[in-house]
Amino acid sequence: MINLIERLDMPSLAFIRSQEFADLKIPTVVMHDNGFLPDNVNSPAKFYCGFTDEIKPLYFDRLPLPKYWRFKASSLQADVYDLDHKRATIFYDKTDNSRLVKEVQWLNKNGQLSWIDHYNKSGWKFAKTFFNNGRAVVRKLFDKNGKCVIEHNLIADDFYLDYQGTKKHFASLAEFTIHYLKDRGYSLDHIFYNTLNESMNVTLNLNEKGTDTMFWHEPVSGALPGNMEYLMNTKSRTKHIVFQRYDEWMKAQSMIPEDTGNVDFQYLGMVYPHSRSNQLRPNALIFTNSDQIEALDKIVTAMPNIRFNIAAVTEMSDKLMAFDQYDNVKLYPVVKKDKAAELLKECDLYFDINYNNEILSAVRSAFEQNMLIIGFRDTLHEPQFVADKYIFDASEIDKIKRLIDHVLESKINMKEALDYQRRMASDTTISEFKEKIEALENE
Known part of the structure; x- marks a missing residue:
């Protein structure tokens, strides 16, 4: 059994990490190596070019x-x-x-x-x-x-x-990958793959007995993808299609026919570590790479009871430094990793409201710290971790204030909000994840 990943994007990495949290030892192969794969992830380029995991980065x-x-x-x-x-x-x-x-x-x-x-x-x-x-x-x-x-x-x-x-x-990447998989001697009785493109082509052209599972983490719109329908209507090694995003799984219910042909459809989320519980502290955090923070002045003045901690890995502009005048704002220019980690532990609210690039994997880190995440529609960096109920227009400051007042009012309110946030982010338990993977593995 192996994981066959076309490109190691964030959902693919979350899938691999979920297996690690569940103590499942499944080798992973990435078809396109970008040079920054984790040490325990293999690729044809790593093998044939003799890449090592020695870390001597080039600044x-x-x-x-x-x-x-x-x-x-x-x-x-x-x-x-x-x-x-x-x-x-x-x-x-x-x-x-x-x-x-x-x-x-x-x-x-x-x-x-x-x-x-x-x-x-x-x-x-x-x-x-x-x-x-x-x-x-x-x-x-x-x-x-x-x-x-x-x-x-x-x-x-x-x-x-x-x-x-x-x-x-x-003649193709699929043909090259198959040669590599056999060259390395991987067990190919069951392949977990997660695209309907090159990784699917490998399983279709493998010419070996086995049972495969397709893990789907992309959006669907209007109808199931054509290649997914192809798997339903064609006898192949693929017997299971597993949706990994809860919102897309709910959306797909009306698209999946009663007769799914050669495959069955299932749902399985991801495992995310949650190192602490939310303590209802009126401390909010913003990590930013610029001074372009949507409606920051309105948010700060509308919620004087909330302490806003704003951190950047670089120097801050005069525009952002001017917010130091507010009693409920604390600025952290050129923040170090240790201090950033400390802020993540000390805050229970995260505002994903800055423009430009995300820094320090901030939204995912806030999610794993059980912080309630609030975002604007135009500023979201990792939408999969921001529940639909907590995404607002920039003009809806009053709605944000009411939400924060509500969740900070009681542990029950905060728990309900976080449970919804985790469900919409496709968060699942280690036991559920392990049970489903082992059931697929043993078929």
Whole structure:
């Protein structure tokens, strides 16, 4: 049995972590390696290119540059200049706030994208994508010695592998992945996969006996996806389709026919750790990457009984520092990780009302700390953790105030609010998760 993940997005990572919380030992393979996979997650690139889990990250200001070239950095990215001529843009790994290099997009003299250097968490330039007239045409992946081991023709979408003196061609990513899975000797009797694209293609073309389960974490709109209907109407290894989002599972009830053909439909949420209970303290928290915080002045003045703690990993602008005049506002510029963790433990309300990028995985962290999360429709960073009842228009400050007064009034009120928040976020218990996975595994 294995988990086969096409790309390691946040829902996929939550699924893997849920298995870890339930003490389920299922190997995980990611088809597209971005260089920052967790140590216990495997990929064809890791295996054939010889990636190690040694952590020697490359910070943006350590990127080798020609003499006299310079960096111009912000919290979002860094630019490389030759005098006043921009030569490259450096993009950071978004899972870390210490400006680790993930990719460098190099420009030609006309300012057009020429190639991208891809770096992994060990600071190793493991891949390079070449462009022609603005179009990505080839991606090459290298071993530590700089030898091209995997070449992906992005136009034809085929692959070449040059490994241990043997050269092979694969017509598709699915074909290449199947070769890797067999090369590694994985048990392929049951595959958990979570896209109706490349990972599904692997299971359809595996030509091995087994039973597979498709885990669905994306939205549905109007009708079930065509490939889901294909699985219903075609005999294949896939026997189960498991929805992982509670709201989408409820929405899908009217779309799933009585006769589901070759598959059955089920629901199973995710396991999230909750390290503490909510203590009903009138302490609110906002993590921000800018001074663009929607209706902050109105919220602060409307709720003088709430202490608003506002933290940023960078210096704060004069606009934001001006809020220091309010008795119920405490500002934390250039906040350190230890202090950020302390604030998460000391606050029982979180406001997801800032624009620009999220920092410190703030919304998920607040959810795991059992904080009640309030957000505006236009500022949500991780909507799956903000229940629909607690999402407001920026003009509805009075409604927010009434909600907060209500939940802080009693433990019962807060518990009802948090129970709803967790249910809508597809939160489930370890025992429920483990029981469902083991039942699928044993079929």
